[in-house]
Amino acid sequence: MRLAYDTERGALMSGGALETHASLAAMARLDRLEAEAVYILRELTHYARPALMFSGGKDSAVLLHLALKAFAPAKPPFALLHIDTGHNFPEVLEFRDQRAAEAGLKLVVRGVEESIRRGSVRLASETASRNAAQAVTLLEAQQEFQFDALIGGARRDEEKARAKERVFSHRDAFGAWRPRAQRPELWGLYNRHLAAGENMRIFPLSNWTEADVWAYIAREKLALPALYYTHDRDVVRRDGLLFPITEITPPRADERVERLPVRFRTVGDITCTCPVESFAANAEDVLLETLTASVSERGATRMDDRANAAAMERRKLEGYF
Template identity: 80%
Template sequence: MSSAEGAAPRPAPTRLDRLESEAVYILREAAAFVRPALLFSGGKDSAVLLHLALKAFAPQKPGFKLLHIDTGHNFPEVIAYRDQRARQTGLDLIVREVEESIRRGSVRVESETASRNAAQAVTLVEAQQEFEFDALIGGARRDEEKARAKERVFSHRDAFGAWRPRAQRPELWSLFNRRLGAGEHMRVFPLSNWTEADVWAYIARERIELPRLYYAHERAVVRRAGLLFPVTALTPAGENETIESLTVRFRTVGDITCTCPVESTAEGAEEVLRETLTASVSERGATRIDDRANAAAMERRKLEGYF
């Protein structure tokens, strides 16, 4: 009897195995562009994306630069994590700031404390044009929001960085059309088919380190419009609001001015996964104020060049 005949059968691939394999394939396809960059904010999805990129090209480093569009309103823990991971991986990190766009006059904000989420679109396109990136690889997922559910894995952007939903290209049998015209570029989303639960299951399986605020911690908050608002210099409590110290975690991390935590005692990825499996609202719908306030906000921002 041959060794092959006596070998134990291989276990069937799990859902995470299939998602990982698909993401690795997409990342390798994206590497065929001339000047790709991986969008890395330090959030959980970009952390998973970076982990996958390191796997996809091991033992070599990925041929991507890391790019972060800094609103200036980020949580300090996330910025520290971003810089730490860039040092650990040895990948070049490019940071472009919304504040610089404001100084140039290409971005206007209502006030210093107004949300800068939408303003990132302008700074992102400016960075793409500055470095002539022809592909920007991001961690967006279709389950996050209705507009993202309509987007292709290889999402074509015109010379102004805008998304045109009626001009999307077919992707039958995972065949991706990389053709670009002058000034155009592609947004590539290897996590398109992942869910929030998939992300947390993968973080748990792969033991991916994240900023501490994704797990239970004590934080000063106020209750406002049915949500918990973090009390910070950018988001102070109102005169008639009561500050509470609660055990919370963040499901998603973005601009401090529009990102709210949820009450939680989950101290590890497995516990977060259990909470996620029982959640009835997506993380953006539950904790991102600008998305929750206006169902059309994301699609409008994407038409203007958002991630």
């Protein structure tokens, strides 16, 4: 796929054509992925009350950027929704609020804390991971606002269960994913239809890899929360991962706290998201590290998926993203 931007037209028409053509070719893969995601996002006009899941993390930042492009110069016809576990990094929440305001979109935040107060979520302990509880709060928010379509930044390269999910993932009234009853998904002719009470989860980044996301962040010069890049942080070594030390995640008695240069590859609940050692100071550096990484994104950073081999599958069956 080729695009000739107006600014590059001159070069294309002049003696510089060869060079410019080469740079266009180099963009081909990201252009294709972007065009596909924009196409998927424009399919959302079918729904009465769609919302885009926006945590302030890198995938949702890419998703928001794509949504702004898809509907430019108009505003995307959906709200932003964040299910806050109450254990998020403050700088990520700041970034979330700032980006939502810049985009001029309504931001709805619902917290797991509220579900705990209501009694619809009970945690084993105060510091237990709240990832599983997110599904409950999500469904409650969905009912409260009557959202019929939720857009997520999940990618198929992240995890085994995700690799089997459709772009338009149909959910019943309980938000449950039924892998055996998935609708066939042909060409780009998506089946968007819902019965009353059902809803759709939509994943425009399905075909992106972690490297694609970083290449796109670099190309589009997208802002991200600073903790995606190298910074010094107190950590302990736990179960082969670096575990961040914060107020709600203190070290255990036998653990030695170290201060290391780290960055986060994913940003989720503090109690189960771990950084990796890194000196990468910008998106280009991270892209290089990603291309030479030897441990997958979730494997390196997510304690919740390591609980057992089917952890993600089970959470999805219960309505998780």
